[in-house]
Amino acid sequence: MGTFKIEGGHRLSGEITPQGAKNEALQILCAVLLTPEEVSIHNIPDIVDVNKLIALLEDLGVKIQKKGKGSYTFKADEVNMGYLQSDQFKQDGRGLRGSIMLVGPLLARFGQGYIPKPGGDKIGRRRLDTHFEGFINLGAKFRYNKEEHFYGVEAKKLKGAYMLLDEASVTGTANIVMAAVLAEGKTTIYNAACEPYLQQLCKMLNRMGAKISGVGSNMLVIEGVDRLGGTEHTMLPDMIEIGSWIGLAAMTKSELTIKNVSWDDLGQIPSVFAKLGIKLERRGDDIHIPEHKDGYEIQNYIDGSILTIADAPWPGMTPDLLSIILVVATQAKGEVLVHQKMFESRLFFVDKLIDMGAKIILCDPHRATVMGHDFKSTLKATTMVSPDIRAGVSLLIAALSAKGTSTIHNIEQIDRGYEDIDNRLRAIGAKIVRV
Numbered sequence: 029m030g031t032f033k034i035e036g037g038h039r040l041s042g043e044i045t046p047q048g049a050k051n052e053a054l055q056i057l058c059a060v061l062l063t064p065e066e067v068s069i070h071n072i073p074d075i076v077d078v079n080k081l082i083a084l085l086e087d088l089g090v091k092i093q094k095k096g097k098g099s100y101t102f103k104a105d106e107v108n109m110g111y112l113q114s115d116q117f118k119q120d121g122r123g124l125r126g127s128i129m130l131v132g133p134l135l136a137r138f139g140q141g142y143i144p145k146p147g148g149d150k151i152g153r154r155r156l157d158t159h160f161e162g163f164i165n166l167g168a169k170f171r172y173n174k175e176e177h178f179y180g181v182e183a184k185k186l187k188g189a190y191m192l193l194d195e196a197s198v199t200g201t202a203n204i205v206m207a208a209v210l211a212e213g214k215t216t217i218y219n220a221a222c223e224p225y226l227q228q229l230c231k232m233l234n235r236m237g238a239k240i241s242g243v244g245s246n247m248l249v250i251e252g253v254d255r256l257g258g259t260e261h262t263m264l265p266d267m268i269e270i271g272s273w274i275g276l277a278a279m280t281k282s283e284l285t286i287k288n289v290s291w292d293d294l295g296q297i298p299s300v301f302a303k304l305g306i307k308l309e310r311r312g313d314d315i316h317i318p319e320h321k322d323g324y325e326i327q328n329y330i331d332g333s334i335l336t337i338a339d340a341p342w343p344g345m346t347p348d349l350l351s352i353i354l355v356v357a358t359q360a361k362g363e364v365l366v367h368q369k370m371f372e373s374r375l376f377f378v379d380k381l382i383d384m385g386a387k388i389i390l391c392d393p394h395r396a397t398v399m400g401h402d403f404k405s406t407l408k409a410t411t412m413v414s415p416d417i418r419a420g421v422s423l424l425i426a427a428l429s430a431k432g433t434s435t436i437h438n439i440e441q442i443d444r445g446y447e448d449i450d451n452r453l454r455a456i457g458a459k460i461v462r463v
Contacts, residue, residue: 030439032450035459036409036430039319040282042456046270046289047073047447048098048263051348052225054126055202056261057081057102059229060090061133062206063236064105065258072098072263076444080124087111087120088130098263109134112142118178119144128159129199132206135168135181145177158193158200165191166204166211188213188252196221196246196341202229209238211252220248223342224293228264235259264290269446270315271297271349272421275356277317278306278324279429281403284456286315296345300337300353303327304360323403326362334397338367347371351422354378358386358407359429360400367395377419380412384430409434417445424449428458 048071057078060067072078074097082100086092089108093101111117112134121127122144131141141163145156160170160181168183188211193200201221206229208215220226222244230243236259239251270289277284278301291298291313298308298315305324309316326335339347347370354366358381368374372393382388384407387399401407409432414420420442427434436442439462442449450462 029437030443031463032424032436032439033461033463034424034427034434034436036428036432036434037406038280038428038457038459040277040280040284040453040457043285043287044273044452044456045287046265046273047075049073049225049266050075050077050268050445051198051223052228052263053078054081055129055199055225055229056232056263057085058126058129058133059206059233060085060102061088061104061107061130062137062209062233063256063258064103066101066103067258068095068099068101068260070099070260070262072100073266073447074098075447076440077124077126080120081126084117084120084124084127084130087116107138109138109140112140117144118176126199128156129203129206131159131163131179131181132203135163135183136186136207136210139184140180140182142178142180145179158195158197159203161194162191162200162204162217163207165189166207166215186211188215188250190216191218193217193219195219198223198226201248202226205230205233205240205248205250208250209233209240209253209256211250213252215250215252217248217250218246220246221341222246224264224267224295228261232259232261235261264293267294267297268346268348268418270294271301272352272425274301274306274308274315274317275352276425276428278304278320278356279359279425281320282317282456283319284317285311286317288313289315291315295343297349300345300349301356303335303337304353304356304364306356324360326357326360326364326400328362334363334365336365336367339369347374348418350374351377351418352425354388354396354398355381355422355426357398357400358388358426359403361402363397363399365395365397369394374416374419377415377423380410380423381407381426383410383412384408384426386426406431408432411435412437414438414441417441421446421449428453428460
């Protein structure tokens with residue numbers, strides 16, 4: 029188990045460039061299975077979850093060539109479907125949440141898709157019903173082996189259908205879209221997710237020859253085609269990492285510039301940080317965060333009531349940033365209620381922040397009230413364990429702002445989502461060592 033040692037209380041300065049988007053990469057990489065032709069992808073983040081998926085594709089028989097940092101070509105012209113029934117796949121697929129999105133492309137192109145029950149973060153239940161109900165709507169037969177926790181769907185030919193999703197699941201929508209592009213006839217997906225990363229997937233599929241309309245809305249209409257061709261695609265920057273660096277700058281009272289952020293794809297993120305009192309300057313496609321010498325003050329609602337920050341499907345606030353928001357609020361002036369609607373275990377890391385001296389009331393598994401210190405009292409260093417990717421980075425930000433030397437164990441969780449994070453933080457002045 030890896031460990032970070034962090035000496036907190038230092039100001040940071042300089043520029044940091046966000047990695048390619050993890051959540052986009054997991055969708056885009058699965059889509060290479062939809063064509064026997066070559067697909068080139070750029071700005072792929074070098075992180076554990078993405079590298080696991082690339083290894084899975086290679087074991088499936090996809091020909092992969094690395095062309096440079098973050099750039100690969102993929103050619104799925106000799107896919108080994110037998111690998112899906114192997115013990116090795118049952119082991120490897122279980123360790124990666126994003127492996128579920130292999131099922132849609134495999135079902136569409138080869139008439140069958142299998143997956144072991146995926147693992148991933150310990151943040152609460154993540155249902156797979158939306159994925160499989162979508163495949164069943166397209167005419168697939170579903171089976172589940174309870175002993176091995178192994179899912180399967182099979183169909184000779186998928187047929188387009190109208191469906192109203194029970195939730196606007198991003199991975200569920202992506203999976204169904206990838207199955208529907210090669211189905212016979214028209215598919216309509218209502219209550220579809222419409223995150224920028226899903227828009228990226230749809231645009232890439234359209235360049236490959238798919239016929240998807242309504243991209244960016246919650247109703248996608250897909251006219252099935254017989255085959256898809258190759259293409260070239262570049263990932264967006266990771267909006268969760270961008271939000272993490274905004275929070276880091278505010279908590280450490282640092283002046284930072286975040287480069288090439290694709291402002292138009294950030295949605296609510298800049299305005300939510302502004303509600304916490306954090307000043308952001310737009311400089312071309314960069315975000316500049318000035319030094320907050322006098323701290324930052326949380327806005328109340330216009331009637332004077334306490335601000336609530338809650339997650340919601342796009343274009344609402346992404347749930348992946350609420351852990352960061354909560355940590356940043358611990359040093360703000362004022363109070364805020366953080367409402368994490370989607371996952372019932374994601375706020376349990378606040379006990380570590382309370383140990384560090386933060387004033388937080390955990391109301392229930394979904395809500396926490398934070399009373400900020402206004403920097404009149406600093407957080408204290410401690411020893412902690414990273415429970416998931418986002419909580420891990422939140423604790424890291426807390427440690428970088430705290431007085432003394434903190435220890436974070438289980439940093440493999442952080443490495444799952446953040447590329448070379450310790451070296452990148454050292455480059456802007458952080459005192460962090462990987463043990």
